[in-house]
Amino acid sequence: MQLLLGIDMGTGSTKGVLVDTSGAVLASETIPHSMDLPRPGWAEVDAEAVWWHEVCAISRALMAQMPSGSVLGAMCVSGVGPCLVLCDEDLRPLRPAILYGVDTRATAEIDSLTAEFGEQNIMDQAGTLLSSQAVGPKLEWVRRHEPEVFERARGWYGSNSYIAAKLTGEYVMDHHTASQCDPMYVTRDFDWNHQWAHRLCGHLPLPRLVWPSEVVGTVSAVAAEATGVPAGTPLAAGAVDAYSEAFSVGVRSPGDRMLMYGSTMFLVQVIDEYYSDPALWVTAGVDRGTLALAAGTSTAGSLIGWLQTVTGGASFDELMAEAQQVPPGSEGLLVLPYLAGERTPVFDPRARGVVAGLTLRHGRGHLFRAAYEGISFGIRQILERFDDAHVDARTVAVGGGLRSPIWAQAVSDITGRSQLVPEQAIGASYGDALLAGIGAGLVPPETDWARIAREITPDPGNRRLYDELYEVWRELYPATRDQVHRLTAMDPS
Template sequence: MSNTATIVGIDVGTSSTKGVLVALDGTILATVSRAHEVSTPRPGHVEMDPAIWWDEAVSITRELLTATGQTQGQDIVAVGVSGMGPCVVLTDETGTLLRPGILYGVDTRATAQIARLTHELGGAAAIRAQTGSALSTQSVGPKLSWLAEHEPDVWARARRLFMPASWLGWNLTGAYYLDQHSASQCTPMYDAASQDWHQRWAAPLAGPLTLPPLVWPADVIGTVSADAAAQTGLAAGTPVIAGTIDAWSEAVSVGAQQLGDLMLMYGTTMFLVHTTALHNTSPVLWGTTGAFPGTRNLAAGMATSGAITSWLHDLFGAPGHPQLLAEAHESGVGARGLLMLPYFAGERTPIADPDARGVIAGLTTAHTRGDLYRAALEATAFGVRHNIEAFEHAGARIDRIVAVGGGTRGGLWPQIVSDVTGRRQLVPEKTIGASYGAAYLAAGAVTGPSETADIERWNPIVERLKPDPRATEAYDRRYRQYLELYPATSTIAHALAQDEQRGQS
């Protein structure tokens, strides 16, 4: 392998597509990002045009090549991909898109289908025993059922099912596939024991679709086609790996796929992934196949986290997040009497309530934007603690917590999470996230484990956050109030959500 050999990693996220060019020792040579926005045509509907993802991948790859002086991608030896999920992207048999992609659990349109299918398939416990998870807004099956019922013309033409990572893989190579982990989030269509499609439940829900063959995230699914080479500047014949859902690729990027690890992904949403060898299940979490053979995960996801601070930033017209972080630091523990529920887009785990809504309690005219920003950071930390307690209730043993994502920058947010949870966190040197994990998997696929350094050498731990005992004691009291605030306000929140839905239906 040439000393100049490099790897490209591309990740499609909720708010941007990111690309990274990495040397075989893990050194980041160049990064490129393209911002994009989701579409919300109706309450509870969250979509995006997958054509955007491919266009961004093309422009990002060309810019990475330009940044390093390459004209034909001759030094790139492999391509890694990842993307948000589980999503629903439908095409005809030629790969022509039929409608915008339906996003993961933040899209809550299929609540009626979740209830109906749960009843028809024998209840939540029976579904969880077969697949690893109960049906929720995160599940693919109910969204397919929604499409069959509400968009029959689209459904009649649908032949293939993609997610963002496999959509990039298709455009790069022409291979039709889905990785095992992503398939395990296609509840109730996947069998956790056999790690294959559960045909008895999958066939009726898939309808006209040919379900994709299943591979592992690090498997090479093909090589860059001549057409994709012409568009991207990559060399035809370059190997491409299958990739997987972004949170799992992020966990790979920081080495948080060892047994007992818990990854905290600080981003637009907060995601938590715990790795185990056991088939643990929980009525309020998601049980999935891991990114590597022989591993399983319990996972949790909050519908909003960084999205709230971005909303506040835009609302305030502030000079930037660093200024707001400074003001939030000045506000101090407890945000001067404010308490927030972070359910601004419903909530996924552990309450599984798409009609939950954000609440800000304790407001007075004396409160500042720094207090509100601090309350938002604390609210997401309370949500993390709520989920961690659900993991442990399900029997998970958490040996270490590794933080990743853009939200780790600046220090205040992860410190608040450590203070609220009373847990230590490890912060690695590189927190670029899923695109870096995709590049690491791609490197291993073409060099083999004997030539590719382990991820701890690629991305060493550089910071160890410890909770402040005095802050933790204060937050213990506030956390109890946080747990009480949701049931105290949920009836009104549900009524308001229903009024919103009726008004825009």
């Protein structure tokens, strides 16, 4: 029996699954971790001590659970992204990995590169304006602020391409991740923007571009000893974790959309032709030659976790019970969930959280419901931009946030859209296993393991209230932006 190994390095944990070629999960492992926040606006991970160590540990644990008579046919690893890992010639990371859009340190570099290349030129070439999500400004930040690190570097990687290099020795990057390395990739052409990429990378070579299901090499003898994975096992390239998760639930055709409830909210929608919007990201997709629109918030589940901590650390069930006693609309309480700045569609790293309408009669349950509703208003704002792509969409909802009895229903009620919930919502590692199987030729390329279990539909009785509250919510950010920016500038750190 041929088995497939999928591993995903997420924001809060690394997860792995052992799957057969029918999609049945035989074993799974999870190791929790956290990102480092050494300074305001910084978000980092020790790539070797966390990502590589956990990939090795999960691989060994899953290989020990291989049924008798089975063989590992292929593996694939995805991870958070886009990130920046700078390594020396021996693949030793020279500094902690700089994470995706939650790391906002490169604000000055975003401004200077936009001035250098031209905003309209960047839109024409990359299809997306520079933001904290882009890798190009992160490279520029290291060049400016840590020149000794930049000069010692011999290669630059995303989370999954770093692991691919550790496993196989190959220097590659999947097209999807590369398409988020703005402004260094021409999404319309599925190729590097060589002039701009060489300007930003300097002496660093550009990785070889591959598609996420493409086998990039085989596990080396050294990596086999570290991971327990047999030497010679084919490795598929993988992608950013949100895209692997979308792939795992059948989001592959134009109009398919994934809404991921996690530490942040992330949306991926496959489109039928090239389309760009300065408030969204246009990217290469997972399947060869495909395109997608994407969007992401800076906080979501992380905001709920923060509230849980600062309000006394009550159990999740207790807090949800309190929030369920609060009627829709939270009795006039609104939250801007920008505690870590915001990504799409406002792209403002200096944005901060705002609570409006607070009175003495509001309690903890009101805050929790209002936080869920604030996140959901942000999703409505994003979906209205997606609508401009003129692709009819079905929404598949995934992620740990679905266990909240409030959150997903609030999204449907506020957006007026139904959501399909899959039977197997294992996550990106499941999509990685499928990518491995496709890449190694063990399953047909069109294989879809997803099965829909239920549908979340909007409650029409809440529509009028939420429409009115949404108009107020949309006005809050522009009305408070200047004052919030002044407060942000006062932060002594």
